[in-house]
Amino acid sequence: MEKFTIHTGRALPLRRSNVDTDQIIPAEYLKRVTRTGFEDGLFAAWRKDPDFILNQPQYAGVSVLVAGPDFGTGSSREHAVWALNDYGFRVVLSSRYADIFRGNSSKAGLLTAVVAEDRIEQIWADVEADPATEVTVDLAAREVRWAGQTAPFDIDDYTRWRLMEGLDDIGLTLRHEEMVTEFEHSRPGWLPRTLPAKSG
Amino acid sequence: MGSTMGRTLAQKVWDAHVVRSADGEPDLLYIDLHLVHEVTSPQAFDGLRLAGRPVRRPDLTIATEDHNVPTVDIDKPIADLVSRTQVETLRRNCAEFGVRLAPMGDIDQGIVHVIGPQLGLTQPGMTVVCGDSHTSTHGAFGALAFGIGTSEVEHVLATQTLPLRPFKTMAVEVRGKLAPGVTAKDIVLALITQIGTGGGQGHVIEYRGEAIEALSVEARMTICNMSIEAGARAGMIAPDDTTFEYLEGRPHAAEGADWDAAVAYWRGLRTDDDAEFDTVVELDASTLTPFVTWGTNPGQGAPLGAEIPNPASFANPADRAAAERALEYMGLEAGTKLRDIAVDTVFVGSCTNGRIEDLRAAAEVIKGRKVADGVRMLVVPGSVRVRLQAMEEGLDQVFLDAGAEWRGAGCSMCLGMNPDQLAPQERSASTSNRNFEGRQGKGGRTHLVSPLVAAATAVTGRLSSPSDLDRVEV
Numbered sequence: 068m069e070k071f072t073i074h075t076g077r078a079l080p081l082r083r084s085n086v087d088t089d090q091i092i093p094a095e096y097l098k099r100v101t102r103t104g105f106e107d108g109l110f111a112a113w114r115k116d117p118d119f120i121l122n123q124p125q126y127a128g129v130s131v132l133v134a135g136p137d138f139g140t141g142s143s144r145e146h147a148v149w150a151l152n153d154y155g156f157r158v159v160l161s162s163r164y165a166d167i168f169r170g171n172s173s174k175a176g177l178l179t180a181v182v183a184e185d186r187i188e189q190i191w192a193d194v195e196a197d198p199a200t201e202v203t204v205d206l207a208a209r210e211v212r213w214a215g216q217t218a219p220f221d222i223d224d225y226t227r228w229r230l231m232e233g234l235d236d237i238g239l240t241l242r243h244e245e246m247v248t249e250f251e252h253s254r255p256g257w258l259p260r261t262l263p264a265k266s267g
Numbered sequence: 268m269g270s271t272m273g274r275t276l277a278q279k280v281w282d283a284h285v286v287r288s289a290d291g292e293p294d295l296l297y298i299d300l301h302l303v304h305e306v307t308s309p310q311a312f313d314g315l316r317l318a319g320r321p322v323r324r325p326d327l328t329i330a331t332e333d334h335n336v337p338t339v340d341i342d343k344p345i346a347d348l349v350s351r352t353q354v355e356t357l358r359r360n361c362a363e364f365g366v367r368l369a370p371m372g373d374i375d376q377g378i379v380h381v382i383g384p385q386l387g388l389t390q391p392g393m394t395v396v397c398g399d400s401h402t403s404t405h406g407a408f409g410a411l412a413f414g415i416g417t418s419e420v421e422h423v424l425a426t427q428t429l430p431l432r433p434f435k436t437m438a439v440e441v442r443g444k445l446a447p448g449v450t451a452k453d454i455v456l457a458l459i460t461q462i463g464t465g466g467g468q469g470h471v472i473e474y475r476g477e478a479i480e481a482l483s484v485e486a487r488m489t490i491c492n493m494s495i496e497a498g499a500r501a502g503m504i505a506p507d508d509t510t511f512e513y514l515e516g517r518p519h520a521a522e523g524a525d526w527d528a529a530v531a532y533w534r535g536l537r538t539d540d541d542a543e544f545d546t547v548v549e550l551d552a553s554t555l556t557p558f559v560t561w562g563t564n565p566g567q568g569a570p571l572g573a574e575i576p577n578p579a580s581f582a583n584p585a586d587r588a589a590a591e592r593a594l595e596y597m598g599l600e601a602g603t604k605l606r607d608i609a610v611d612t613v614f615v616g617s618c619t620n621g622r623i624e625d626l627r628a629a630a631e632v633i634k635g636r637k638v639a640d641g642v643r644m645l646v647v648p649g650s651v652r653v654r655l656q657a658m659e660e661g662l663d664q665v666f667l668d669a670g671a672e673w674r675g676a677g678c679s680m681c682l683g684m685n686p687d688q689l690a691p692q693e694r695s696a697s698t699s700n701r702n703f704e705g706r707q708g709k710g711g712r713t714h715l716v717s718p719l720v721a722a723a724t725a726v727t728g729r730l731s732s733p734s735d736l737d738r739v740e741v
């Protein structure tokens with residue numbers, strides 16, 4: 068997982084609340100056997116509409132998603148985070164998230180920052196006025212900066228630390244790898260192994 | 268878990284696997300055996316590949332193809348594209364990461380929860396995980412065994428550990444002796460009806476008491492298998508001489524001095540007398556009769572001799588609504604005698620009841636009899652080894668003579684990911700574990716039963732027990 072300290076990019080003003088994971092990525096994309104390549108599934112139903120904001124040329128290459136409250140509700144599918152990542156989003160800004168979605172995000176390196184609703188409205192307005200507006204998300208300072216303005220954001224210390232260190236769950240465990248190795252030395256020798264294979 | 272008081276079996280196994288423990292953090296638990304299959308593993312392997320991580324302990328990992336393998340024409344390519352992709356992906360992943368695989372056609376292939384015990388890989392006191400909820404099956408050996416999600420599968424592949432918060436513990440005391448014709452399946456179906464599908468939530472269940480001790484290891488697996496249907500994370504039974512006898516001489520069991528050391532350790536794997544469970548449930552085995560489900564969750568069951576309950580008789584409004592909806596889906600009416608329910612299909616198989624003893628029990632009932640007109644009976648062994656053993660005993664011929672279909676090994680109609688499915692509104696008596704809407708095929712209607720009831724039902728075409736057949740004959 069990449070370390071996250073500060074990110075600057077253009078933003079997508081998604082003026083919708085209660086965006087559930089079925090909208091983020093519909094169920095038909097879940098049959099795949101890969102962990103990547105889900106960008107085509109992102110908001111797939113909405114993207115069928117040529118006027119949908121993500122289809123507008125001025126928003127090509129965005130990396131900061133600015134959404135209404137209650138983002139990521141519904142099914143717990145981790146694919147929702149993968150789809151956002153694969154499309155190129157590094158950050159979501161919203162005033163409220165579904166818990167499971169937020170948990171899944173931090174595990175996969177996607178920053179979900181809690182920003183006050185009136186600030187979200189302001190970012191929407193500024194970005195719509197000028198889609199080229201650069202938005203900087205500074206995790207070290209817990210601050211969003213755009214068009215000469217700033218807004219603080221909330222994130223718990225633990226998640227912030229994990230993102231800044233670039234540690235996924237596995238990375239976290241591997242920090243204690245010596246303890247795992249030590250434990251392995253203490254395991255009794257009669258415990259079974261699958262290899263070399265015995266049959267019968 | 269873990270205190271100065273006596274400890275339960277589950278706590279002992281937990282404590283023996285803690286790699287790291289820190290305040291406010293989950294315990295890091297070592298995993299002794301990781302079972303892998305084609306449905307929940309592809310993204311886990313892909314995650315490893317993306318991060319450039321190897322499988323830490325291929326020698327504690329084994330994979331098989333079971334969930335969507337066909338049970339006929341297994342030498343031909345799988346017709347269904349999604350199924351084929353999953354199976355082929357598993358083969359590539361196992362080759363790339365050095366994981367042992369029992370593919371279709373291999374003598375060790377079979378349902379993941381059948382092959383682990385069969386190879387002697389599942390042993391008392393171990394931690395066993397698999398990306399499948401019925402991993403609880405392995406608890407029959409006194410192992411702590413539970414299902415995990417795909418990202419946890421990746422975690423175990425990479426680290427051979429899992430961060431976990433302790434479970435609560437529940438004792439299910441099954442007193443008395445089972446009457447003839449009443450089986451482990453009837454115990455567990457009766458239990459789930461008693462405590463409900465959420466009754467075991469957050470708990471590891473330990474099954475204890477005279478009736479449990481009298482069961483064979485395979486029957487114990489049937490009970491532990493369905494712990495998850497009561498909402499529990501796992502089910503366990505303390506290992507005893509029955510367990511050791513089952514294990515001795517299995518391919519991956521220890522030998523000689525190692526075996527003796529193992530048995531000495533296993534004998535200590537019992538709940539201490541002064542240990543306390545968070546929850547205790549009691550059941551009297553001697554009052555049990557064959558038990559079947561009438562609804563769309565495993566907690567909607569009743570004795571075969573009973574009638575379908577009236578939804579109005581449920582005190583809890585949610586239960587009442589669930590019963591109403593279930594009867595509508597099942598096309599049944601309250602007050603109907605369960606014995607009057609006619610079925611189209613009988614399925615004997617699955618990780619619940621697809622082992623050799625299950626096939627023997629069903630064969631004994633159906634021997635010299637015929638599957639009723641208009642009924643299709645599918646017998647699907649849980650593994651290739653079970654299949655071969657059954658054939659050696661001539662059971663295949665018993666089933667074929669009766670007019671049943673004798674298939675290759677796999678999950679098959681338990682979940683209908685392969686072509687073995689119910690048609691809409693078709694009704695089955697099934698020895699599997701889930702009677703959810705559409706589980707065995709879209710619109711299909713499932714009654715969960717024991718292998719004995721399944722076989723008797725095949726003969727009469729209606730839900731029946733073997734004693735009904737005797738009555739007909741006399």
Ligand code: SF4
Binds near residue numbers: 677700
């Ligand atoms: S037999 Fe059924 S319950 Fe068992 S592993 Fe296969 S699909 Fe799951």
